Amino acid sequence: MFVTPAYGQEAAPADAGADTHAGTEVPGNAAHEGGGFPPFDSATFASQLVWLAITFGLFYVFLKRVIVPRLGTILDTRAGRIQQDLDQAAKLKGEADAAVAAYEQELAEAKARANAIGQQSRDEAKAEAETARKAVEAELDKKLAAAEGRIAGIKASAMKDVGAIAESTASAIVEQLVGKADKAAVAAAVKSAG
Amino acid sequence: MPISAGAASALADRIEEASERRDGVKQVAAADKVDPIHQFHINPIFPIHVGGYDVSFTNSSLFMVVVVVLTGAFLYFSTAGRALVPSRLQSISEMSYEFVASMLRDAAGTHGMKFFPFVFSLFMFVMVANLLGLFPYFFTVTSHIIVTFALAMLVIGTVVVYGFAKHGFGFLKLFVPSGVPVALMPLVVLIEVVSFLSRPVSLSIRLFANMLAGHITLKVFAGFVVSLGAMGTVGMAGAVLPLAMVVMLTALEVLVAALQAYVFAVLTCMYLADALHPSH
Incomplete structure (x- = not known):
């Protein structure tokens, strides 16, 4: 039996403690339980109903008369103001769009005008250059013709000289070969050869 | 030395009995220190x-007055500036206004807006009462069934009175859904009538029970903190757990407080829609 005393010792103080506690606690507990469950205590119903009617009634009237109209006005004013601002913004945007369109049209016109001016000046320059070129060409042609005429004259005189040189050369050769030369015969022979 | 079977079982009985008593003591002590029902007691101030x-x-009356004065004063002073660009406080008032307004418009259409002041005051009253009740030592007006039932009856009474005034006996079409076979009609009408009659009950009990249960739960866990804290170092360490629970439950209760006010207002809107358009 060496186990029992230990258990007994442990159990005994617990027992004693339980007894004293139970003795002191129970009356207080009972006192609390006395009133029953408060929400189902019908003795308080009349008071709660009356005061609820008074307070909630006044609350309802106050909200209906003061708060709801006031909040409604605030929200309506704001909605109206926002709508007004949106309308104005739309109007301003329309104006801005029109300005942009006008600007772009002007830009396009200016571009077209610039192109036309450029084209015109290009054409004029081209025409001027063309006339200048033609004048120069005509001048050159004239000079060419004069030069060609001169060349032809020189060539003709040179060709005449060539006949004389050939005759003298031929008669000189003939003289060297045969001792004497018939000038007329040499001239005829050169002419027929030339 | 062998232990006899009889002695052993007697010993076991004694040990069991002692531990049972100890548990009993613990429960009694806890119940006494923190009575979760105490917060719902109604005490007269001026008889x-x-x-x-x-x-x-x-x-209870005091907190009804507090709720009404607090809410009314907030709505009044926050909107006193009538600012085009609202201050933070004015935004709160405007948001609650628009929240209830869109709720009512969605459920009952633009015709329903004539009930807006009613639904708005109901929503604000219930929500502020719920939220205010979460403060320690504050009384929760909506944790009493008679208050929530009175509010629910106000809603149903409005529906019935307005329904008959507007549609006469045509209001009874509410109980006769169109397109139901004639053979099933009596059954359907019976179900519709029962569901209509149960509306004030469900409306009031939902709010009441949520508030009651939430506050009891909070108080019970807070009570654990107190009881465990009285048990020395180990108890203090153990009390951390219920304390964390209380913190989380408080957050949950804030959600429940707002949600139940919303549910109450939404159902009010739906019932009012029935009064406006009785035929299904």
Whole structure:
């Protein structure tokens, strides 16, 4: 039996403690339980109903008369103001769009005008250059013709000289070969050869 | 030395008995230190008796007054500036206004807006009463069935009175859904009538029970903190758990307080929609 005393010792103080506690606690507990469950205590119903009617009634009237109209006005004013601002913004945007369109049209016109001016000046320059070129060409042609005429004259005189040189050369050769030369015969022979 | 079977079982009985008693003591001690029902007691402040009825100004009445004055003053002063660009406080008032307005418009259409002041005051009253009740030592007006039932009856009464005034006996079409076979009609009408009659009950009990249960739960867990804290170092360490629970429950109760006010207002809107358009 060496186990029992230990258990007994442990159990005994617990027992004693339980007894004293139970003795002191129970009356207080009972006192609390006395009133029953408060929400189902019908003795308080009349008071709660009356005061609820008074307070909630006044609350309802106050909200209906003061708060709801006031909040409604605030929200309506704001909605109206926002709508007004949106309308104005739309109007301003329309104006801005029109300005942009006008600007772009002007830009396009200016571009077209610039192109036309450029084209015109290009054409004029081209025409001027063309006339200048033609004048120069005509001048050159004239000079060419004069030069060609001169060349032809020189060539003709040179060709005449060539006949004389050939005759003298031929008669000189003939003289060297045969001792004497018939000038007329040499001239005829050169002419027929030339 | 062998232990006899009889002695052993007697010993076991004694040990069991002792531990049972110890548990019992613990429970009694806890219940005494923190009575979760105590917060719902109604105590008269100024006793008033009229014609045999006790209509004393009680702590409940005091908190009704507090709720109404607080809410009314907030709505009044926050909107006093009538600012085009609202301040934070004015935004709160405007948001609650628009919240209830859109709720009512969705449920009952633009015709329903004539009930807006009613639904708005109901929503604000219930929500502020619920939220205010979460403060320690504050009384929760909506934790009493008679208050929530009175509000629910106000809603149903409005529905019935307005329904008959507007549609006469046509209001009874509410109980006769169109497109139901004639053979099933009596059954359907019976179900519709029962569901209509149960509306004030469900409306009031939902709010009452949520508030009651939430506050009891909070108080019970808070009571654990107190009881465990009295048990020395180990108890203090153990009390951390219920304390965390109380913190989380408080957050949950804030949600429940707002949600129940919303549910109450939404159902009010739906019932009012029935009064406006009885035919299904």
